[in-house]
Amino acid sequence: MDSPEMFKAIMKYEILARDVYKNITEIEPYIIEELFPDENDQKNFLKEMEHISKEEEGHRQICEERVGGFKTIRGKR
Structure with missing residues (x-):
């Protein structure tokens, strides 16, 4: 598996x-209230x-940048 795929x-x-x-x-507030009475x-x-x-979401953006960055480098070859 190469870097973009990873x-x-x-x-x-x-x-x-x-x-x-x-x-x-x-989720419905009553569920949270049941889990955490306080x-x-x-x-x-x-x-x-x-x-x-x-x-x-920040991690997703990093991955998206890495995929896009590698695609750009590959496209220039």
Whole structure:
């Protein structure tokens, strides 16, 4: 597997992870309330999920840049 293929494969998992964390932040409030009875814990949990989702998006962007960068180099040969 060459570098562009590797980053494409990684990017798929980054997208999947990002979407899962984002979906967690959008679940029905009563579910979060059942998991975390304390309101501060609920807020902290949702903040953490949003933060992780943003990190995964950053990782996806890095992969996209790597795939695009390698394609550009390859195209110039």
